[in-house]
Amino acid sequence: MSDIQFNKVGRVFTRGGQANAVLRDIDLHIHDKQFVAIVGPSGCGKTTLLRLAAGLDAPTSGSVRIGGEAVAGPGPDRAVVFQQFALFPWKTVAENIAFGLRCKGMPEHERAERVRHFVQLMSLQGREDAYPHQLSGGMQQRVAIARSYALDPGVLLMDEPFGALDAQTRTVMQEELLRLCAIAPRTVLFITHAVEEAVYLADRVIVMSRNGGAIVADIDVAGTRNAESWAGHERIEDVMDLPSFVDIRSRIWKLLREQDFQTIATE
Numbered sequence: 001m002s003d004i005q006f007n008k009v010g011r012v013f014t015r016g017g018q019a020n021a022v023l024r025d026i027d028l029h030i031h032d033k034q035f036v037a038i039v040g041p042s043g044c045g046k047t048t049l050l051r052l053a054a055g056l057d058a059p060t061s062g063s064v065r066i067g068g069e070a071v072a073g074p075g076p077d078r079a080v081v082f083q084q085f086a087l088f089p090w091k092t093v094a095e096n097i098a099f100g101l102r103c104k105g106m107p108e109h110e111r112a113e114r115v116r117h118f119v120q121l122m123s124l125q126g127r128e129d130a131y132p133h134q135l136s137g138g139m140q141q142r143v144a145i146a147r148s149y150a151l152d153p154g155v156l157l158m159d160e161p162f163g164a165l166d167a168q169t170r171t172v173m174q175e176e177l178l179r180l181c182a183i184a185p186r187t188v189l190f191i192t193h194a195v196e197e198a199v200y201l202a203d204r205v206i207v208m209s210r211n212g213g214a215i216v217a218d219i220d221v222a223g224t225r226n227a228e229s230w231a232g233h234e235r236i237e238d239v240m241d242l243p244s245f246v247d248i249r250s251r252i253w254k255l256l257r258e259q260d261f262q263t264i265a266t267e
């Protein structure tokens with residue numbers, strides 16, 4: 001079981017003697033193998049929430065649990081994929097994917113087999129010996145995702161993973177991630193600014209508020225995706241044209257826009 005539980009989580013940052021409550025009383029349960037996307041205005045605390053699940057930061061109040069265990073630091077049960085691909089520039093594609101497996105002490109033949117499997121799954125064949133600087137941004141992010149998946153973590157934490165990619169590459173990567181998650185489901189916490197991306201990928205979209213880092217909406221997408229057979233459409237643009245998709249996207253947009261108006265009204 002790799003569910004993520006945020007129980008009454010608060011995070012206050014203090015700078016220059018001033019306390020800034022970034023997250024307040026966040027209650028969120030992400031079920032095992034559920035794909036949850038978080039959207040919200042810039043600075044609302046999305047990355048802070050992800051860092052707490054990753055064990056890179058600790059809450060000021062409340063608790064974060066993965067599979068029922070309190071998070072006390074980073075662990076092999078969680079993989080993090082950031083916007084910047086964070087590959088080792090001096091290692092090849094295959095070596096980058098194998099790195100964590102080697103650290104885990106996996107025997108070489110098993111490691112080679114695992115690398116081969118993920119190279120194929122992420123369409124990186126023929127690039128095994130290339131160095132990161134010889135690859136496009138999209139390919140580098142494929143390597144980063146393959147490296148995370150190869151470790152077989154229960155939880156994938158993705159912070160704007162496609163934010164640095166051009167629009168076309170981003171679309172291909174979204175389709176690839178959806179395909180990968182269908183083949184090998186994981187519990188995913190995915191942060192994005194792009195509402196369409198969230199609705200296309202996630203089972204559930206959480207909308208956060210601009211002020212005080214609270215949850216303003218928890219929107220079920222999986223129910224509509226299944227009922228309206230989105231998976232029957234091969235291309236992302238066909239899914240995005242469906243009235244059921246447009247309806248969810250518009251609801252989320254309205255929630256985000258309302259917050260903009262509230263902010264302007266209180267400024």
Ligand SMILES: Nc1ncnc2c1ncn2[C@@H]1O[C@H](COP(=O)(O)OP(=O)(O)OP(=O)(O)O)[C@@H](O)[C@H]1O
Binds near residue numbers: 022041
């Ligand atoms: N280590 C820190 N010390 C002080 N303040 C911090 C720290 N980390 C984050 N913050 C503040 O917390 C707030 C939320 O930051 P966070 O990066 O979580 O927001 P975000 O929603 O991910 O933003 P964006 O969408 O722009 O990436 C910001 O005001 C930020 O300046």
